[in-house]
Amino acid sequence: MRNGGLAARPAPAPPRPTVTSRVLDIIGAFTPDRPALTITQIARRAGLPLSTAHRLVGELTCWGALERDGTGLYRIGLRLWEVGALARGPVLREAAMPFLEDLYEATHENVHLAVLDGLDVVYIERISARDAVHVFSRVAGRWPAHATGVGLAMLAHADPELQERAIAGPLRGFTPRTITTGPELRRVLAEVRRTGAAVSDGQVETFAMSVGAPVFGPDDTVVAAVAIVVPASGWEARSLVPVVRAAARGISRALGAPRALRRPESARREG
Amino acid sequence: MRNGGLAARPAPAPPRPTVTSRVLDIIGAFTPDRPALTITQIARRAGLPLSTAHRLVGELTCWGALERDGTGLYRIGLRLWEVGALARGPVLREAAMPFLEDLYEATHENVHLAVLDGLDVVYIERISARDAVHVFSRVAGRWPAHATGVGLAMLAHADPELQERAIAGPLRGFTPRTITTGPELRRVLAEVRRTGAAVSDGQVETFAMSVGAPVFGPDDTVVAAVAIVVPASGWEARSLVPVVRAAARGISRALGAPRALRRPESARREG
Structure with a gap:
């Protein structure tokens, strides 16, 4: 001793x-x-x-x-x-795949399906044209949620406790446009809940824009998100929101999410 | 004691x-x-x-x-x-995906990518339209190679020792049309090598036909196969062979297979 x-x-x-x-x-x-x-x-x-x-x-x-x-x-x-294919991500993928195909055909760019793991997104599926805008994502790859369309779509509907953990930071910056402050993230998450879609414009790579929407499970909690990723120039986020929201809603419905079986709010507003 | x-x-x-x-x-x-x-x-x-x-x-x-x-x-x-995604199947999938998309758009039915594990095929990817002909296959699922288009395409180019093991049987039957005898399998494998494509017509389920072609790796050995699966009635295998072979060749080329970089034999014949 x-x-x-x-x-x-x-x-x-x-x-x-x-x-x-x-x-x-x-x-x-x-x-x-x-x-x-x-x-x-x-x-x-x-x-x-x-x-x-x-x-x-x-x-x-x-x-x-x-x-x-x-x-x-x-x-x-x-x-x-084979065993890994039994995890929640790939199981979800099976239900989502036909909707991802539809989404892919709408733009012939990149389509993403991701789930949340802590404050990271994990990419479950990516469909990309050979000549699509280059994206950083890789199937089974991870990325901080606050920077991406899929991540913001999920965070906005996640447990309040998890949202506060994200807002508390630190929030890593990747480009001058990445959300790096708590108040900004809080504002964006509220915006995502209001519009039903998340736009990450140049926040991961300056030349790419991602438009994501949340997917809900049978107990109406958020279980995934889908996104379209396109070149930042040449596309209007506004024009992509309806198709991304429709795909997310279709998957949610396929999963049996009660909220996806109700008449959409936008239909009531627009109708 | x-x-x-x-x-x-x-x-x-x-x-x-x-x-x-x-x-x-x-x-x-x-x-x-x-x-x-x-x-x-x-x-x-x-x-x-x-x-x-x-x-x-x-x-x-x-x-x-x-x-x-x-x-x-x-x-x-x-x-x-995430770790499972590092296995040979999913890595291959990344290279194959754009070609699988093209193949999917040619028929809007089912597209398969599979690898061989012993005498089984393991399905790495499946793209299916919502209203496509029902298929038994599941991503990360297994099936005996001798009954399927992808399996026959790979077996025909596999190690001679593995081919003999398959021919020796037993060869399980699933429909009256499944190949169940060694001599028949030997004849079919020779035919696959001659035509560059494998047709499994009603051999797994009577109502489905699969047309597969082999994918080769950088050392020119077979590493995977792609297939289109369509309803057995309403499609001619002959009409699907060129597009399936072209996709398989495209993937082989992307993988750097020397044989896929040479001028195709059929082009010499047809040209």
């Missing part, structure tokens, strides 16, 4: 990593920029002795969670992807 | 399940027909004591491999889906 005193207790040892955490560290070693790894790279990235990595990777490969290709590199296995 | 003899050794104990296998059993407890489970159901399906299941599910939930919803049910978590 460091000070030799009778009353002193040894500093608590750091918790010993469990086998479960080691298995998850191995799976987590694979990332979008490093999707194929040697066993040595896996061991290093997971912080494991090579022998331990060998044994665990063997078990994971046997089950199909990892696959070894002809060159000896390991990748995430098809079986893990 | 059971027989008390000195020479007798105890029967080898069954290998004690490792923690890794327990973690994988928990993940594997979730299936397409049971995507949401209580902790008790997880324990039962994984064959684990409740206390063990509790501890492991806690670790998995903390990492994001599982998620607990408002009603206390567990599902596969978004993070596992």
Whole structure:
């Protein structure tokens, strides 16, 4: 003991990593920029002795969670992807897909479906024309919610507690037009609730504009959002709002959201 | 010891399940027909004591491999889906998507992208119109390769050893038209290589026809297949072959397959 005193207790040892955490560290070693790894790279990235990595990777490969290709590199296995398809995002995607197709045909640009995970959006689906405006998003990629059309559409209808957490910041800026202050975000979220659509114009990349609308589930809580992403010049957000809202409403109805089965407010106003 | 003899050794104990296998059993407890489970159901399906299941599910939930919803049910978590997106199928999908869109617009029926896993096809992508002919397939679903257009297209170009394994059978029948004998499968695979396309007409469901073509990777081995699935009546396979082959070739070219960069044989013949 460091000070030799009778009353002193040894500093608590750091918790010993469990086998479960080691298995998850191995799976987590694979990332979008490093999707194929040697066993040595896996061991290093997971912080494991090579022998331990060998044994665990063997078990994971046997089950199909990892696959070894002809060159000896390991990748995430098809079986893990099959299991991953049971998560809430991809399940939702099945219901949404026909509406996303319709939305795609309306502009032949980019269409997004995303869900909220904390203060991030996770992109579940993207349909893009080969010559569409370039977008940062990637299926299974993440992005801060406050900067994107899908994110603002979901935040505006999220738990008040989550909204306050977003408003409290910090709010990272990506372009001079990104929302970076709490009061501004609060104002925009109110606007999204009023209009039923969220516009992110040049807030992620200056040349792209996204128009998103929220999707609701069977208990009328927000479960996802859809968006069209187009070049910032040449499109009017106003002209895209109705088609995006219609797609979001169609998906909500397919999911059995009570609010989507009622007559739309805009129809009452406009009718 | 059971027989008390000195020479007798105890029967080898069954290998004690490792923690890794327990973690994988928990993940594997979730299936397409049971995507949401209580902790008790997880324990039962994984064959684990409740206390063990509790501890492991806690670790998995903390990492994001599982998620607990408002009603206390567990599902596969978004993070596992994000990691699964790094598998060979979904990575391929990104390159294929624009071509699948083109293919979808040619018929407005069903479009499939699949990879081979042993003698099964695994569906990576499906684009379907709301009113398309009903198809059995599901994204991340499996089906025996010998019955489907995508499966025949891939088998025809697979390792000779894998082809022989398929030909050796057994070949399960789904309709009176399913290929169920080795010689018939061998003949069909040769035909697929000759024509560059595979037709599965009423072999999975009598009312559906699938026309598939193989996709090749940078080392010119088959890595996937695309197919159009239409109602068996009202469509001529012959009329669909060129568009399916063109899409498969486009994807192969995008993947950098040398054979897709050469002038197509049919162009030489037809030109």
